[in-house]
Amino acid sequence: MSISEEYINRITSGDKRAVSRAISVVENEDKEKIELLQALYKYTGKAYKIGITGPPGAGKSTITDCLIKNLTKKNFSIGVIAVDPTSPFTGGALLGDRVRMTDATLFENVFIRSMATRGSLGGLSKNVNDVCKILDAAGKDFIIIETVGVGQSELDIAQTADTTVVALVPESGDSxxxxxxxxxxxxxxxxxxxxxxxxxxxxxxxxxNILHLRSPQGDNREIKVLKTIAVKNTGIEELIEEIFDHKKHLSSTGYLDIKRKEHLSNEIIEIVNLNLQKTFWDKENSEILSKNIEKIYSKETDPYTFIQSLNSNINL
Ligand SMILES: Nc1nc2c(ncn2[C@@H]2O[C@H](COP(=O)(O)OP(=O)(O)OP(=O)(O)O)[C@@H](O)[C@H]2O)c(=O)[nH]1
Ligand SMILES: [Mg+2]
Structure with a gap:
């Protein structure tokens, strides 16, 4: 199937069904994925990406709920991506139970999607970046990405988000x-x-105290520690103000462009790396490896000689 102009128009005008379908195309790696992303790229760059990460159960989804409510009140449209949610945070559950769907503005202006990336090759960034691009092209002002802070995904989030918020709780040892x-x-x-x-x-x-010891980061800005009680929506306005302040700081110093270009380079390198890996470890090479592992293990040959014997132009 080739991507029609009408379909692109529907996505860029924020049509929920078209956006939803486009995200599925990306997630399922459908064959029109590349064509779709190529067509949408020129519409991206306007959305501001907020990453929310932290340990399981810290209240990331509750904070996200509050951000959705408070930001839509300010007439912003929001896209939400929940990555590997450990507690129920499906579009349905969230919108049904926590955000009142009877509110037409919410329905119009909020788009929520849960994504599973655990165990997938390339982890968080590849698919999330692509889904971000769709929501960005669809005209969302803010994209909130929630990732649970175990393993690599919370570190990857900083490679995607413009502002990364780390949620912690007062339990001992958290800092x-x-x-x-x-x-x-x-x-x-x-x-x-x-x-x-x-x-x-x-x-x-x-x-x-610990933050004082941290080496200065690229954007050279003081990191604030804010207290929130998300279940009561307490401290969320202050959090939003601080996010806006960070956004302003990044824009006025030119660091937003620097940061985004860095993210873009990394994204491109990652896409190439994944493809090289996939191309190299095709069925044939994977089979040769498994057939020869015994020989390598028993020292009949060694890993380097084996690699040289593969049909490859790898320089060791
Ligand atoms: N006492 C208190 N409980 C809170 C607060 N914020 C969230 N909770 C509760 O903490 C629990 C976990 O909240 P979630 O928002 O699901 O936490 P999460 O970080 O998204 O959890 P995972 O996605 O599973 O890692 C829920 O029962 C919330 O109601 C808070 O400020 N105070
Ligand atoms: Mg959650």
């Missing part, structure tokens, strides 16, 4: 955990959620 997991390096803003619980102020202080 140390954050440091270990590399969350310190990727946060543009910290939201200490569940700050209705004990120990919130202590964690804020310890986070601030």
């Amino acid at each position: 140390v955990q954050a440091m270990k997991a590399g969350l310190m390096e990727i946060a543009d803003i910290f939201a200490l959620n569940k700050s209705d619980r004990q120990g919130a102020d202590e964690i804020v202080t310890s986070l601030k």
Whole structure:
């Protein structure tokens, strides 16, 4: 099937069904995927991408709900991508239970999609970047990407988002955990959620102390630690203000363009890498490897000689 101009028009005018179908095309790696993304690329670049990450259960989805409600009140349209949700955060459940669907503005202006990337080759960024492009071309002002902070995906999020918000909770050791997991390096803003619980102020202080030790990042901006109670929508306006402030800072310093170009380069390199890998490890080479692994293991030959013997132009 070839992509019609009418279909592209429907996507760029924000038609929900067309957008939904386009996302499925990307997710299922349908053959018209490349043509679709080629046609949509020139419409992208207007949406601002907010990444929300943090440990399981920190309240990322609840914060996302609040952001949706508060931002739509300000007449912004929102796209939401929930990556590998561990608690139910399907479009249906979220819209049915948490955001009142009777509200026409929400229905018109919010598009929510859950995505599973766990275990897929290339992890988070490939598909999420493509889905972001569709939502961007569809005219969303903000795209919120929620990823659960276990493993690599939360670090990848900083390679996609313009502003990365790391959500933590007052449970002991969280700031140390954050440091270990590399969350310190990727946060543009910290939201200490569940700050209705004990120990919130202590964690804020310890986070601030640790942040002083952090090496300066490219955009050279002070990282704020904000207290939120997402279940009560407390602190969310302040969080939005801080996101807007970061956005303004990135734009006025020219760092937004630098950051986005860097993300784009990485995205292109990753697409090429994945394709090279897929092309090289085709059925034939994969079979040769499994047939020869015994010989290599028993030292009849060695990995390098084996690689040289493969039909390849790899320079070792
Ligand atoms: N006390 C308190 N509970 C909260 C707050 N924010 C969220 N919760 C509760 O914490 C639980 C987890 O919230 P979620 O928003 O699903 O957390 P999440 O980080 O999205 O969870 P995963 O996606 O599963 O990692 C829910 O029961 C929320 O109601 C808060 O500020 N205070
Ligand atoms: Mg969640």
